[in-house]
Amino acid sequence: MKQVSFSQLMTYVRCPEHWLFHYKLGLKRNPRKVFKHGFALHETFAYHLDQKKKDGKGLSAGEAKEFFADVFLQAMEDYKQELAAARPYLTREYLSKERQISLNNLVDTGMRGIETYYKKLNPFIKPDLVEEAFEFSASKNVKVIGRIDLTDKKGVIYELKTTRRSPNMQDIRSDPQLALYQLGYHSIAGKYPKAISKDYIVLSKNNSKIVRFVVVRPFVDKATVLRNINSIMDAIEHNIFYCMHPAESWLCSKEWCGYYTLHQELKKLGSEKFMAKYTPR
Ligand code: SF4
Secondary structure, eight states, rough: OOOOEEHHHHHHHHHHHHIIIIIOOOOOOOOOOOHHHHHHHHHHHHHHHHHHHHSOOOOOOHHHHHHHHHHHHHHHHHHHHHHHGGGGGGOHHHHHHHHHSHHHHHHHHHHHHHHHHHHHHHOOOOOEEEEEEEEEESSSSSSEEEEEEEEEESSSSEEEEEEEOOOOOOOGOHHHHHHHHHHHHHHHSSSOOOOOEEEEEOSSOOEEEEEEEEESOOOOHHHHHHHHHHHHHHHHHTOOOOOOTTTTOGGGGGGTTTTHHHHHHHHHOOOOHHHHHHHHO
8 A cells, every 4th residue: 555644745735846856856955044943933832732732831932932942043053064965056146045044033033923822822722632643545555644733622623834924815625734634633533623723823023923714614525635635646656747836936936945946957958857867766
C-alpha cells in the first residue's frame, strides 16, 4: 500500500511544481528568515497548547515569548548554514532582500503576535487533541497519514495560522486542508467534528489582530475528498506537475517563493531536460 502524508497532499494542492522540486527531486527551497520565524511561532504555540492540555494553563505570555525567541534564534543558526550552502545558487537581488529583513523586527513582530494570541484567543481554547497523529485509507492502495494541530473538548477543530496579510473572507467549506482534517478527526474520534475554526494571527509591528473564519456545521463530502486524493496520486504517478497559478501571480515571485530560481530554470529548459538534470541518480 502506498502511503502519502497530509503535508504532501497539501503541497500538491497548493503547487504541483513545488511538490516536484521538494518530494520527487529532493531540492531544497532557498532559505528565508520568514520561514524560520513562522517555524518558531508554530513551535511555540504547539508547545504551549500541549502543556495547556496537560496542566490546564500552559506557558504564560512571558514564557511563550522567551520560548519563541530561543527557538527563533536557534533556527537562525540553521538559516546561516543553509544560506552558506545555497549561496552559489542565489541571486544578488535575493541576498540583498534577505539582508534587508531585520531580525529585531521579526522578533518584535513575533512578540506582538504572541501578545495578541494571549489576549484574544487563549482564554477560549481548551485543548483536547494537540498534534495528534491520524491515518485513514483513501482507497485499497493509498493510506493517508498526518497530524491534527488542535481540537477542543467540544469537538471543534482549530487551525491556527500566522500571516502578514489580512486574509479575505473565505469559504472554508471548500478548504482542502480542513476537508482532510475532518476525515483525520473521524479516524481518531469515530465521529465528525462539531465545528471548524480557522484562526489567523495577522502579524504587524504595531497592530496585530485575530481574524477568524468559523463554520458551525461540518461539511464532509467524504467521497469527493477521497476521489481528489486518488486523483493527486494518479497525477504524481504520471509526472503531472504544472504551475497552476495565473501569470504574474504574486505566489510565483522572487519575494514569496523559495523555489523561484528553479521555477525559472524549469520554464527555460522544459520538463524533460529539467528532470534529466535534477533527477537523483
Ligand atoms: S514559482 Fe510558482 S509554480 Fe513555481 S514552485 Fe513557486 S509557487 Fe510553485
